[in-house]
Amino acid sequence: MPVDAISLEVFKNLFAAAAEEMGLALRRASFSPNIRERLDFSCAVFDAEARMIAQAAHIPVHLGSMPASVAAAVAEFEEFFPGDVVVLNDPYHGGTHLPDITMISPIFAGGELSYFVASRAHHADVGGMTPGSAPLSTELYQEGIIIPPLKLKLSGWMNEGALALIVANSRNPQERIGDLEAQLAAHRIGESRIADMMIEHGVETTAEHAAALLTYSRQMTEAVIARIPDGVYQFRDAMEGDGQAEFEIPIQARIEVDGAAMRVDFAGSAPQAPGNVNAVPAIVRSAAWYCVRLLADEDIPVNHGCFQPVEVVTPAGSVLNPRFPAAVVVGNTETSQRIVDTVLGALAQAMPELLPAASQGTMNNVALGGAVGDEQFVYYETIGGGHGASSRGSGLSGRHCHMTNTLNTPVEALEYSLPLRVLRYQLRDGSGGGGRHRGGDGILREYELLVPATVTLNSERRLRAPYGLKGGAPGERGLNTVIRDGRSEAVGGKYSAALAAGDRVLIETPGGGGWGREQARD
């Protein structure tokens, strides 16, 4: 069957459905609140050359970073066999940060390697310095178990030793093994769906359409870029600290738009930081591609073709392309958000009527853990905030922005399974920046510990407020407060300490930036 407008749409649906069904299976069979409640995972289909064909993503940060995982698996192994499953999390070999464990399975047709399916899930604990595996680290070794690309299954046989080693390095091994099993279950679904497709439509036809889908997404992405006026646009924003000290860590983007091509150069960004905010290039690419995808009004299937028109340059040895073994755990969640703020800030110069003011620009990571009797517990959550306003209206309040879209853990689920209490969870009134259109409000969330626990916070926009646009005011900065024995102490954006039962942690998340001058408010 030759490729035409009809068959293209048919195969777009078929590949997307395969990825979606994998995600459905993973969610329903998983154990950790982080996967089952918060949906911190993605599934995707790749061709034999490790080009992504379809993805079911809940989280944009996975968008452009999964291809690096499949590429790393292909680079590592000369040969694949039916029934193999590769697992990895090493940020310097196809991963992003250690809690994101990626699995990759080859799919064969007539003895020939034809496709891969892959899944990535954020595992709540993979060891490291502090519970929740988001420590204020200074080298990768402190962040948890490093899994280089290795075969967890070989021709269908489980590598029990490797599995035991991974699981033994987690503070909640029971949950780990359940979640890893759920990933494997998702792969079985993906493999059979792709195999069915090839049986039904033929190997050749399926391959031709996989290739055509890449061209399709490339053309649609090019159409988006072509609408941006040609020119050079620059913007500079900064991170506030690396968990070791508070200091300015500039992120700088120079965007060159030429017709249907775009080049994003991050030269001028800070050298790699001693602490945990370094982001590997896969994350930087994800963030830049996310910004382009945001400009499209048509639903573009996310695949390798989307990435082709956008060249991303990250200087070696910088905070956006660190050298092993630099610490990276927060690059994924915090630095990625600042990259978006920077790229969108530059694009706002080209299209001021379209682009929004800055959103909260952080994920407000809360990780904590301790023990009740013999049993360890771990909790990881991110908290929403204000969205930036735009010419179209005020920003959303109390929601995740840009590079994440995970759900919250319901308070009733949290208190049932963990020795914690949530005292308040409400909007932070007035925290959105003023303007003709107001920025969205942040969230106020207060925890009380019922047992001693180690608490780690990784958050940003505690010193530098999310910017407003066209004369709109910046959003309110976030604030982290620890309350012990009735005394409140502001603890800064990045914090880790052993707290006692009865201590409280209050997180106030940033508001979004306003848009337009207040006088002209409608």
Add this chain to the structure above:
Amino acid sequence: MRAGVDIGGTFTDLVLSDSGRLKIHKLLSNPGQPETSMLAGLEAITPGGLAALAQVAHGSTVATNAILERKGARTALITTAGFRDLLFIGRQDRPVLYEIHPRIPPPLIPRERCYQVEERLDFRGEVLMPLELAGLDTVLDQVARAEVDAIAVCLLFSYVNAAHEQAIKQRILERGIVGEDWQVVLSSAVLPEFREYERASTVALEAYVRPVMSRYIGKLEEALPAATSLRIMKSDGGVMRARRIREGAIHTALSGPAAGVMGAFHLARLAGHEKIITLDMGGTSTDVALVAGEPQPRPESSIDGLPLRVRMLDIETIGAGGGSVARVDAGGALRVGPESAGANPGPAVYGLGGEQVTLSDANAILGRLDSERFLGGNMALDLAAGERALEELARAAGLTIIEAAQGVIDIAAVNIDRAIRHVSIARGYDPRDFTLVAFGGAGPLHACAAADRLEIPRVLVPPAPGVLCALGLLLADVAVEYSRSVMRRADEDAIAALKDIRRELLDLARAELEREGIRDDEMRFIVSLDMRYEGQAYELNIPFGDAAAQAFHAEHERSYGHAMRWRNVEIINIRAQGLGSVDKPGLDAVAVEPHAAESFGEKLSPIDGAIKMYERDELKAGAMFEGEALVFQMDSTTYVPSGWRGQVDGYMNLLLERV
């Protein structure tokens, strides 16, 4: 005499069962006053007037429309202090991942009518902070000033201990802030299950539609003779007596598609098809559901982006119907839906000025709709207008007109294909074991193509595919359900320990069925457990019994491909469902004498060559024919491609099978 009345946006369908015989009637709806079309229809169809009606079963979109148009009651919400923004924060996510200016659906209750009271329970239901009465009165002063029609109450952990919610209700009634008991809606009564946002959203929806539905049902009851009992369709496929609308109005919000599934289920079972997939295709959307044995409700759904946790049949809805618009996108792919041309201007062939290509246009160009017989011959088709519209599309796609028309139909089939996979393969069922039951105006046109894609061997088209929902209302059993959150390990003692709760729930279900006037020998009860591995968030529904844990492992393996027998299993909820079967009207088989069907003519299709044409009304039991064929009837057209043959069974269903 009994009647089923389905009031949709455009048409009101009625089916009357008169001493075993069925009568069908269709008239235009009156969206402003839905009750008028019901009464007019009943008058028209009931010999001897309304007094002869013993029972009316009604499916309504009043609650659905109140929500979609945000025209429900003026409502307040009361929550635990610190959580007044529950409805606004939601689950913290934005509805669309890639959206430069994200929006959320407008909430039903504005923020200024969300109140909070000092009180707190822990997860065991123990009181950490008693309900503060002085503070409650201050809040209620504000509620009183807001002049609301309904008050929703959702406190943390009220599903374990409802005392605080009940105390608030009592105080509201003491102070006369609302006139009636039913205007105060407690989350512990509506949805005693964990997850505070979903519970708050559900109780807010209930409070929002209850006064509206209560008024509407009141009007119907007034208009119907006192002796006529009125029953209302619920989302779970059962009916309830109208009086119960004041306990569960929101149960009607997603009941429309459920009626069709129930109609299909009963007809198919009668004809010997136990495992079915339903394909209900209308003008703007298509509903797909799978029934293997009994129709299964699922616990989670949503309406207009707002979570709604009532049991509804597991139905997948997609934006593909006869009016779905086709276009070529920026990347050069042909797309169909979810945009719809609606009823006006509608498809180009309607000749009402529509210029966009719709699925109906594609069918018309391929000769599958017949100008003389469309809607019983009441609407001439403007084929030239359809051709002009398709010409544009074909040029953009680089195809001929015929190829483009076929493409539009193929893509609709792919969308249907994806929905069927969702309810079958993704849930561990093999579609090849099922019969596809096609209904709605457009279902029988597309059923064989969908069946071909998934190797479904049989398609069943009921005698009146356009009014199957009304028939479903007549056939639906009375269903009541009581559940309790138990949250315990499924150890050896579990089943024995739950025996008392089981008895209690069964007694409640029996008492309610008695109130519905169901005789003992018409009652059936199903007790089940929602179970999961400790640590999972999603439960599987397992029949109650000593081997429940074993059955859970097996079901987990079937659903997800693996079981973990070494893990502890938890029981989250126990549910008792009571079903009261209603008399099924005159659906007796007639003798089947196989014979060749007589076609009334042939037409030339641009791609399929000659298509034989049949009148559905002329086909007797046993009539057989082969594709290419078209079968016309007032409310639908069936397309039978080559490679398929059809036969009318003893119940006058059209059974299509692959040759």
